[in-house]
Amino acid sequence: MCGRIVTIEDWCVRPQKLTMSAETFSDTVATKYWHTLEDGRVQCDVCPRFCKLHAGQRGLCFVRANQDGKVVLTTYGRSSGFCVDPIEKKPLNHYLPGTPILSFGTAGCNLACKFCQNWDISKSREMDTLMDQASPATIARAAHDLGCKSVAYTYNDPIIFMEYAIDVAKECRRYGIKSVAVTAGYVTPEPRREFYQYMDAANVDLKAFTDDFYYKVCGGHLQPVLDTLIYLKHETKVWFELTTLLIPGLNDSEQELDQMTRWVVEKLGPDVPMHFTAFHPDWKMQDTPATPPATLKRARDIAIKNGVRYAYTGNVHDEAGQSTYCHQCGTKLIGRDWYDITAWNLDAQGCCNKCGTTCAGVFEAKAGDWGARRQPVRLKHYAA
Numbered sequence: 001m002c003g004r005i006v007t008i009e010d011w012c013v014r015p016q017k018l019t020m021s022a023e024t025f026s027d028t029v030a031t032k033y034w035h036t037l038e039d040g041r042v043q044c045d046v047c048p049r050f051c052k053l054h055a056g057q058r059g060l061c062f063v064r065a066n067q068d069g070k071v072v073l074t075t076y077g078r079s080s081g082f083c084v085d086p087i088e089k090k091p092l093n094h095y096l097p098g099t100p101i102l103s104f105g106t107a108g109c110n111l112a113c114k115f116c117q118n119w120d121i122s123k124s125r126e127m128d129t130l131m132d133q134a135s136p137a138t139i140a141r142a143a144h145d146l147g148c149k150s151v152a153y154t155y156n157d158p159i160i161f162m163e164y165a166i167d168v169a170k171e172c173r174r175y176g177i178k179s180v181a182v183t184a185g186y187v188t189p190e191p192r193r194e195f196y197q198y199m200d201a202a203n204v205d206l207k208a209f210t211d212d213f214y215y216k217v218c219g220g221h222l223q224p225v226l227d228t229l230i231y232l233k234h235e236t237k238v239w240f241e242l243t244t245l246l247i248p249g250l251n252d253s254e255q256e257l258d259q260m261t262r263w264v265v266e267k268l269g270p271d272v273p274m275h276f277t278a279f280h281p282d283w284k285m286q287d288t289p290a291t292p293p294a295t296l297k298r299a300r301d302i303a304i305k306n307g308v309r310y311a312y313t314g315n316v317h318d319e320a321g322q323s324t325y326c327h328q329c330g331t332k333l334i335g336r337d338w339y340d341i342t343a344w345n346l347d348a349q350g351c352c353n354k355c356g357t358t359c360a361g362v363f364e365a366k367a368g369d370w371g372a373r374r375q376p377v378r379l380k381h382y383a384a
Helices: 008-013 136-145 158-173 189-196 211-218 223-235 254-267 293-305
Strands: 034-036 042-044 064-067 070-073 081-086 100-105 150-153 178-183 201-205 239-246 274-278 311-314 332-337 340-344 375-377
Touching: 042 070, 070 158, 100 136, 136 150, 136 158, 150 158, 158 178, 158 189, 189 223, 201 223, 223 239, 223 254, 239 293, 254 293, 274 293, 293 311
Parallel strands: 100 150, 150 178, 178 201, 201 239, 239 274, 274 311
Antiparallel strands: 034 042, 064 070, 081 100, 081 375, 332 340
16 A cells, blocks of 8 residues: 555545555455446445545545445455454443444444544554454354354444444344444445444434534535434334533533434424533543533433433543433333443333333343453454
8 A cells, every 4th residue: 555644634524535545455345335436436325425436536434435336345344353242331321231242343434523533443544453354144143152142343433334334134033133333323325224224223413502512623524424323213112322422612512412412303203312422532632621420411311301301421530420210200121330230110011100101212121241341352263
């Protein structure tokens, strides 16, 4: 690989400029969401960037590239690592609480968030990042053997490796294992429809509620994300929750939080859980202060005042702000201390034991007991 060093600013506005040799594309599969332009370039149509690529160029995401006049996925079957996590870490509080989830991602991302907390993976331009190789069948078999109820496509956005994620999801269905997308929701309508046919749950980052933030801080736009959320709510059966990382002075004003939470209740309904999580200095925002716990509490209070039934704080120790309460009678339905389940007051149908009100979500008769454990996994032990 040759060429100049590419900065994060370059990735915000144009495709990768490095020229690729034929042998660079060693783990490629054909894709279908692209078309040829009159000038001979090919345009990738997976996300709203619509990267226009000359021969050998990669898109901003780094993993979709123009090879022989067509767009290919260059990282099929390769991962930055596998780990069994608590599902609450995704975060999902209303989907199979307390159960283990096999998590993995690849390299690259189709946004350029300056605060990225997985920047070593999502901003990686090195194939050495993809240290683990695994077929979809191997991943599904490993999840089954490890006792996982679900598999998470996470660490970087699964939309950019959707062909790999979909094939894994198909294999998981053979074992009754669910698929969870941890995503920014930055995707165009046609691939969105195909992708979510195979997802059972999702956590979507609603990074802010202004286009200015998305453009200046993430290198994207807000409306495509809102379109994805409306699609998920009204055209699928996918269970989804929202996460907003609150960054002091950028997206944490009372006015913005008020507008965001009102929009969620109006367009998505009161039952969609919202997670307000704490920012810690990282990547290109080392000089920005960490989020005070009081900011998270204020955001949660605003959400509840505006009708959000399930609002949570994250990345801080706050048992009250991370537990689930009955919106009718106030009973603590699910107690949480970080990722440990400390109380369970739901019946077998997912209703409050005290007043019988249904708690929105997907629950089993009792909580899992995985707790806060994190178990790295090497999938070579599960290969056929």
